[in-house]
Amino acid sequence: MTHIHPFRLFVFLxxxxxxxxxxAQSDSYQTIPESLRGYWQYKTENVSDxxxxxxxxxxxxxxYTVFQVEQMEKKTDGSYLFHLRxxxxxxxxxxxxxxxxxxxxxxxxxxxxxxxxxxKQIPDHTxxxxxxxxxxIIYKKWVEGLSGNVIYEFxxxxxxxxxxxxxxxxxxxxxxxxxxxLLAKNGERYKLLYLSFPFPNSMKVAAELQNETVFPIATSRxxxxxxxxxxxxxxxxxWTIGFFENFAVYQCRFWDYESxxxxxxxxxxxxxxxxxxxxxxxxxxxxxxxxxxxxxxxPQKYILCNGKHLPDYPLTDTTPFxxxxxxxxSVTLTGYLxxxxxxxxxxxxxxxMITGKEEKYxxxxxxxxxxxxxFPVLNSHNVFIDWGRxxxxxxxxxxxxxxxxxxxxxxxxxxxxKKARVLNELLSHEGLRESLxxxxxxxxxxxxxxxxxQERLHRQLEFRKKTLQxxxxxxxxxxxxxxxxxxxxxxxxxxxxxxxxxxxxQEHLEDEFMNYINSxxxxxxxxxxxxxxxxxxxxxDYIGYIDDTTPSSNSLTLTPQNMxxxxxxxxxxxxxxxxxxxxxxLRSFSKYQEEIEKLQIAKADSATIKAYTKExxxxxxxxxxxxxxLIARDGLLNEYMTGQMYVNAIxxxxxxxxxxxxxxxxxxILKTKCYYEVLQYTHKELPDSLISxxxxxxxxxxxxxxxxxxxxxxxxxxxxxxxxxxSLMPNAPLEGITDGEQLFRKIIEPYKGKVIYLDIWGTxxxxxxxxxxxxxxxKNLFAGKEVVFLYLCNHSTDKSWKNIIKEYxxxxxxxxxxNLPDKQQSxxxxxxxxxxxxxxxxxxxxxxxxxxxxPRPTMENQLLNAVYKELEK
Numbered sequence: 074m075t076h077i078h079p080f081r082l083f084v085f086l087x088x089x090x091x092x093x094x095x096x097a098q099s100d101s102y103q104t105i106p107e108s109l110r111g112y113w114q115y116k117t118e119n120v121s122d123x124x125x126x127x128x129x130x131x132x133x134x135x136x137y138t139v140f141q142v143e144q145m146e147k148k149t150d151g152s153y154l155f156h157l158r159x160x161x162x163x164x165x166x167x168x169x170x171x172x173x174x175x176x177x178x179x180x181x182x183x184x185x186x187x188x189x190x191x192x193k194q195i196p197d198h199t200x201x202x203x204x205x206x207x208x209x210i211i212y213k214k215w216v217e218g219l220s221g222n223v224i225y226e227f228x229x230x231x232x233x234x235x236x237x238x239x240x241x242x243x244x245x246x247x248x249x250x251x252x253x254x255l256l257a258k259n260g261e262r263y264k265l266l267y268l269s270f271p272f273p274n275s276m277k278v279a280a281e282l283q284n285e286t287v288f289p290i291a292t293s294r295x296x297x298x299x300x301x302x303x304x305x306x307x308x309x310x311x312w313t314i315g316f317f318e319n320f321a322v323y324q325c326r327f328w329d330y331e332s333x334x335x336x337x338x339x340x341x342x343x344x345x346x347x348x349x350x351x352x353x354x355x356x357x358x359x360x361x362x363x364x365x366x367x368x369x370x371x372p373q374k375y376i377l378c379n380g381k382h383l384p385d386y387p388l389t390d391t392t393p394f395x396x397x398x399x400x401x402x403s404v405t406l407t408g409y410l411x412x413x414x415x416x417x418x419x420x421x422x423x424x425x426m427i428t429g430k431e432e433k434y435x436x437x438x439x440x441x442x443x444x445x446x447x448f449p450v451l452n453s454h455n456v457f458i459d460w461g462r463x464x465x466x467x468x469x470x471x472x473x474x475x476x477x478x479x480x481x482x483x484x485x486x487x488x489x490x491k492k493a494r495v496l497n498e499l500l501s502h503e504g505l506r507e508s509l510x511x512x513x514x515x516x517x518x519x520x521x522x523x524x525x526x527q528e529r530l531h532r533q534l535e536f537r538k539k540t541l542q543x544x545x546x547x548x549x550x551x552x553x554x555x556x557x558x559x560x561x562x563x564x565x566x567x568x569x570x571x572x573x574x575x576x577x578x579q580e581h582l583e584d585e586f587m588n589y590i591n592s593x594x595x596x597x598x599x600x601x602x603x604x605x606x607x608x609x610x611x612x613x614d615y616i617g618y619i620d621d622t623t624p625s626s627n628s629l630t631l632t633p634q635n636m637x638x639x640x641x642x643x644x645x646x647x648x649x650x651x652x653x654x655x656x657x658x659l660r661s662f663s664k665y666q667e668e669i670e671k672l673q674i675a676k677a678d679s680a681t682i683k684a685y686t687k688e689x690x691x692x693x694x695x696x697x698x699x700x701x702x703l704i705a706r707d708g709l710l711n712e713y714m715t716g717q718m719y720v721n722a723i724x725x726x727x728x729x730x731x732x733x734x735x736x737x738x739x740x741x742i743l744k745t746k747c748y749y750e751v752l753q754y755t756h757k758e759l760p761d762s763l764i765s766x767x768x769x770x771x772x773x774x775x776x777x778x779x780x781x782x783x784x785x786x787x788x789x790x791x792x793x794x795x796x797x798x799x800s801l802m803p804n805a806p807l808e809g810i811t812d813g814e815q816l817f818r819k820i821i822e823p824y825k826g827k828v829i830y831l832d833i834w835g836t837x838x839x840x841x842x843x844x845x846x847x848x849x850x851x852k853n854l855f856a857g858k859e860v861v862f863l864y865l866c867n868h869s870t871d872k873s874w875k876n877i878i879k880e881y882x883x884x885x886x887x888x889x890x891x892n893l894p895d896k897q898q899s900x901x902x903x904x905x906x907x908x909x910x911x912x913x914x915x916x917x918x919x920x921x922x923x924x925x926x927x928p929r930p931t932m933e934n935q936l937l938n939a940v941y942k943e944l945e946k
Contacts, residue, residue, distance in 0.1 A: 101261055102131040103142045109153065109169060113177060113190040120198055121249060125190050126167075126179065127256070132263045133157055133167050135181055138281055139263045140165055152178075160262070160281060198249050204231030204242035207253065211268060215276060215287035218483060219317065221298030224287050225278065233257065233266075240264060272416050274319075274441050286412040286482050291318040296333045300340055300355055303478065303487055304365065307374040310386035312489045312497075314353075314365070314375075315478060316342075317409070319441055323351070325407055325476040325490055327443060381484050382501040386494055390548035394453040395470040396601045399738055401775040402471035403447050406458075410442040412482040414462060419444045422457040424606035427746050427779045428753075429613065431457065451775060452601040467496045468554055468604060495550040502544065504555055505536035509566065519570050523586050530563040557599045561607030564594040568614035576621040590615070602739055616743060619729050631714060633659075633666040636700070643709050651703075658699040665693050705804075705894040708871035715870050719751050720763065727770065738773075745776040749783060756836055756876045758787040791872070793879045800884035801875070802891050813904030816897055820863070821920055824889075827859040828943045829916035830927065830936075833907055836869035836877050841911040845881040847930035852885055854937060858944060859918075865901065866892040867910065917943045 105128060114125040126134040132141050133155055140157035147153050152170035159165075168187075170178040180187040195201050207227070215225040226234040231242045233255075240257040248254050253268040267279040275286050291297050303315045315322040320329055321344050328344035328351065340355040354366040361379070366372035378384070406421060420435035434448035450471050458465035463479050465486065475496065476489035488496040507529055514522060537555055541547060567590060574580035581587075595615065599608040637659040643649045651659075668689075672682050704710050726747040730740055748767050752759060759767075764784060771777055795801065810816050821829060830851075834841035852862060864883065866874050874892045878884060893901070905914065906925065915924035923943060928935035 101141075103145045104131050105129070105133075105142060105145070108174075109171070111192040112194075112196045113179060114193050114197055115179075115188040115190045124197065125188070127196075127265075128169075129256070129263060131261065134265065135165060135167070136282070137265060137267065137279070139265050140167070141262070160264075196246060196248070196254075199246040199254070200250075202245040202247060202253075204245055204255075205229060207245060210270070210289075211253070211276070213292075214290040215278075216290045217285075217287060218480070219298070219301035221290070221295070221301070223290065224285070272413055272442060275412060288318065294318075294330060294333055296335050296340075297330070299335060299357075300333070300342065303378040303485075304363075304375040305378050305383060307362075307376050307387075309388065310383065311493070312378065312383060312478075312487050315409075315489075317411075320443075322409065322476060322478070322489065325405075325474045327407075327409075378485075378487065381486065383487055383497045385501070385544050385546055386498070386548070387546065389546055390494060390550070392549065393553070394468070394550055394601065394604060395472075397452055397471050399452050399601070399603075399742065399773055399775060401449050401451055401778070403449050404454075404469045404471065405445065405447045405474040406469075406477060407445045407474070408443070408477035408479070410438060410444070410463070411478070411480040413438070413442060413479075414481060417462070419446060419459055421446060421448055422460060423448065423450065424455055424457070424609060426451070426603050426609045426742060427749050427776070429609075429746070429750070450603070452603045454603045455606045465496075465500065467499050468550075469496075494548055495554065498547055498551040499554070502540055502547065502551070502555075504540070504559070505533045507533065514566075519573060519583055519586050522570055523567060523589060526563050526567055527589075530559060533559045554604070557605055558607060560594065560597075561599060561605055561611050564590070565607045565610035565614065568611050568618065571614050571618040571621060574621075579622075581622055582618070598735075598739065602742060612743070613746075616726075616729060616733075619733075620726060623725070623729060631710075633662040636710065637663040639710065639713060640703070649707055649709055655699060655703050658696040658703075661693065661696045662700060665689055665696075712870045712872055715755070715873075716760070719755060720760075723747060723751060723763065741771045741773050741776050744770050745773075745779055748780045752780065752783045752787065753839075754837060755870075756787060756790075756842075756873050756880065757870075758784050758791060787876060790876050790880050795875065795879055795884060796882070797884035797886060797888070800888045800890050801878070802889060804891070804893055804897075807893065807897065811896065811900060813900035813902070816893075816901050817904055818920070820865075820891065820901075821916060824861045824863075825920055826918050827861050828918060828940055829861045829863050830940065831912075831914040831916060832862065832864045833867065833902065833905070833910065833912040833914075834864065835867040835910055836873040838867075838910040842877065842881075844911055844930050845877065845883065848881060848883055850933070851930045851936065852887065854933065855887070855940060858940075860887060860940060860944070862888045864888070864890045865898065866890070867898055867902070868895055915939055915943065917946065 110128050110130070112125070112127055117124045123136055128134070132139045134140070135157070138159055140159045140163075142155050143158050144156040145153060146156075150170070152168055155167040155169065157165045157167055166182040168180040170180075170187075172178060172189075175192040177190050177192070178187045179190050211227045212229050213227065214223045215227075216222055217224050224235070228234075233240050233242065238259050240259045243256045243258050243263075245256075246254050251269060255266040255268065257264045257266060264280060269277045269279075271277055275288050277284060277286050297316065297318055300316045301318065303312055305311065306313045313323070320327050321342070322328070323344070326346050328346045331343040331345050331350070332341075333343075334341045338356060340357070342353045342355065344351045344353070352368060354372065355363045356372065357363040361377045363375055364372040365375050408419070410419070416438060418435040418437050420433050422431040422433045424430075425432045434446060436444050436446040438444045450469065453468060453470045456467055456469050458467065458477070463477075463486070465477075469475065470492050473492045474490055475493055478487045478489070479485070486500050488500070490496075517525065534556070537559065541552065567586070570582060570586070574582060594611065599605050602608060602612075640649065640651060640655075640659055644651050668685065669682060672685060727744060730743050730747070735743075744767075748759070748763075748771075764780075767780055768777065771780075807816060807819060810819060832844075834844075836842075848862070862885070869892060871892060874890075878890060883890070905912075905922070911929075913927040913929055914922055915927040917923045924939060928939055930936070
């Protein structure tokens, strides 16, 4: 018997397992067999996700990037192992295991598990095009920014020029009607390009996992590139004029080019804005500086702004922020967004001191990226500009016009305007930001929080001091705004500690804590009061804390005698029709209470009073049950008592505001806020007596309008007819049911076979009402589907309930509303485990609760998937 040497056996086995195949290849890259080439795709959750590679002549695609094949090995199991490298030098291994002619298993280095793919003649969701039938917009020269340098040139013979090389477009497709995908070849190299048009006047090019935005060359005026850019007056530091491909910006307005003439040492530009003409003369020293003469004015020196923001202004500025006495005015913001990441409307949010909300104003952006937005302000005001895209936090002054220029590719942000200096300074010198860990803050005691806040404020003020030393010409507005912003950011954080004390136990914040507040912050308010959101937040919580810790002098008591008087008055006013049984019950209960009071006046002992109540128990108990049914039937008494409660709340707040030391303007602002909040909380008009009182206490017309406009709105809503009144369900069929589960099952019983989206809310709940504005969109998503929208309202008066339903248009053929008596609503909430408002749940066709934390109306995609999952069962 012949023995095989162990080394020879190892070599033999190795040769059996792996075989390096030599295929026909180019000088640099190996050629992939045609049987492996094509679009190999697998299933993904989202249609827009990458779903498999394109395998070509000598490359394999991986996550939108071309990797050329350096080496290829065929295994004895029929699989192929590719050693790949992309143009950046990154290496990757890729294994391809054929199962059948059009089926395979693929595995990339770094993947957790392989994927099963099928070969497609045409990629999913793609319309195939030819290299010569791309949209006309692509066939042109594309330049980088305002430089005029050509980056890409696409030609109608199916080629494009990039980095001095000509590439042949091998294939092209339109993916999901939003992106053009090109495969191009230059010699042996391949490249994938993804072209999209997020904005009409620019093209986004993605290649090798890098994005760049390019612009069509200004073919009508290529000479414009000799002057393009934002020019800053060297003497004043102001951004005075901007030249762009299609227009110029001057005096916060857009100007069209009439002509651009380039002479030996001078460029003459003629502009027009409607009927106004302007001639400029530019004499360049170099590309970054020149002398500009506007019309017949003497030329002045200008420099090109190449930084993200304007350089420091060269002059001092001691002017304060405008204080117009809190008379509503407007601000105009015009602008140009270049290379924007989205074409959504431009918006500005105003933190309103009266409404307590960030009031949003928005406008559309035109095809060139331009917009004009005019919005109201009460005085000099904190503003949030285009949050989430441009994201600027600044301050504007009433009656002013500003121009905003943003180049998202270059990350450049500039303001133009007579009062634009402080906006530019705030962009250039943002200050020291320290984010708070609110979970950690909650663990600290009040005094620990105080000391940590004092330390943080000290650090921030020291950083600001250093900034002012390094930039000594920063304006007085910048100095005032940044100091007050830091102070009242700290103050508003501290006053949030009001929620750490239990007012029911008559707890208070520590003396050291409140002494600091009362000495450092309250006596030194911001002027104007609307300038900073932090001051608004501080005053809201400061007044709220005093209200929480001040005993109410207006208690609300309802005696049986008062109840009798009220119900007979309701009947006289035509608000209710009482049966004889109900009248007798009211009289009996009132007389019963009178007898007890007589015994108390006569100083009868407790045994005598107890004996009387025992004697009357069998008589009075049925009467009380009748009265309870009356109260639950129409909600009139609850409506009246709630109204009285708000009258008392207003009176308490007015007394607190009057007791504090402040000027007339702040007093009227706070009183207006109080009345406005009651209107928003109840969503119904105030009594005429309260409106008359308000007009006497607040004389400023702009402040008055906040309340009077809302009063008119809710008066109109009250008289509005409810559409689809059948959506409002009667409580009568549920009378006598006290078990939460039984109630819930009775309510949803008619909708078996349908998916139910349950909304548990209250008229008193701000977040609940915020969500209501999205209800219409959600209903439209499921129009014609077997979906029911069930609303259960918590502890709300009948009028407020109906007013909110009318205000937000919450009725429809698929909507169901209940406003149950408190005991029944509480029983349902206990059964469902409701602990917060609003609460959303999803109930399947069989009546099972499948999601106790269903997506909110704002979460459209998640809600869409969750509901359709149940519909398709």
